[in-house]
Amino acid sequence: MTAAPIQTLTRRRVLPVGENGSLWKARPSCGVFEFRGRRLRLTVEDPAEVLFPTDCGLSLIAALSGDRAPDLKGVNALDIGAGSGLYSVALLAAGAERVTALDINPAFAAQTAANVVANGLDASRLTCVTSPLEEYTPDEMFDLVITNPPHLPHDPSYAREDGLETALVARRGGRAVYDSVVEQMDTLLAPGGTLLMAHSSLADIPRTVAELTARGYEGDTLEIFEMDIPLLAYAEHKDTMLGLLKEQRATGRAEFDGARFTVHALMFRRPAERR
Template sequence: MLFPTDVGLSLLTALTNDTSIAFHGRRVLDVGCGSGLYTVAALHDGALHVTATDINPACAEATLHNVIRNGLDESAVTTTVADLSHLDVDQPWDLVVCNPPHFPGDPAYAAGDGIEAALVGGRDGRALYDVLLERLDDLLAPGGTLLLTHSSLTDVQRTTKHLTQRGYQVRTLQIVELDIPLRRYAAQRDLLLARLYPLRTLGRAAFRGLRFEVHTLAATRGSTSEESR
């Protein structure tokens, strides 16, 4: 389980600077909740209820623990241990928040401690992005908004094009430039970069030296009447 990173914190910075999106009175799905950063922020901003989901049971436990430690209402949180592709949806959410892992995978990254699941997103880094996009119409209520931290290492244009074609209104709240976080993978630095260079050649990853961008995207689903037109 990761401590909140600069990538994850950048979404909260974007919301601080753009107050047009608020959690107050809304039902929220926190996808890949980690230590509960977004769940705590949503409840602090008056969210009606938050469903916090992660594939790691320790993350669900830590999220609830951090809600309690921050003096927030634990009855307003449901924690679920599930793969997003198999998450049950009784009622779609008003807001879906996600900070997906974004490194391309390699067996050398596996350390047996599970940390690669928090940082590595399949062969090209897009594994969770693609599942999220596939399920978004099920997860998000009409008129609802997806808040997504999108790494430039994982083809931002592909995601925005997909959402736009599906009728979502997409806007960029913020772009920040960060260092590619290699400390955890210092021993595999050259291997990691070797995975990124071909993706950049294909136009599916963007970075300069060891600097990449994080785009905070807000994608709002049309209302039922808008979608029918």
């Protein structure tokens, strides 16, 4: 079965130029956000170990506060690339029955759990798993999968072995985790389930949409955000990174204007099994 094309939006929420973290009340290691009627707080003890969420990740939270967002009450959810626990905290606060937080960075688990507890949420409903996505073999399928994959292209000149690297940079032109999500989704997401994704325009959105649509998933764009490319952490290598992105743009694999790009809050539904 071939699903209908994803809805195309033309309007976008434009975040102020040069104001890194403009969706946050405060940065870079502590922030407050509101989600579905609850005021939540996120803290990162060491931003070099576990990245404090950027606007790219927070944009999906903002989109999920809209009228077209799915019901989160009672779901069994998987948070891929959980980091400091932004999505895990939000899902539990919105009434998710259980959340499994998955990340390749071993430092994430303690930080995610601490943020769940600090917000007065039931930590027994959270499970943290340290593993590459490709090696993760759960005992069950999930009602909902949520993710904000790393989206900046890798280059040896600025490669580093820390939490910042795993959160922002990926091989295959920034597509490595996107590709893994698509490849693993039929194993992870239950029939009738929902995939929520913050998808950067720097990492070939049309490819992801086409591949999931070919699998029968029905796609929808909840909202589009325009913001600065997160280059502050790579200021010394800005020219190299922008050069790689320009190469990808020339071949149709990235879209951006100067130092501005867009993040699409995407929702895909897996078809229910036929009886």
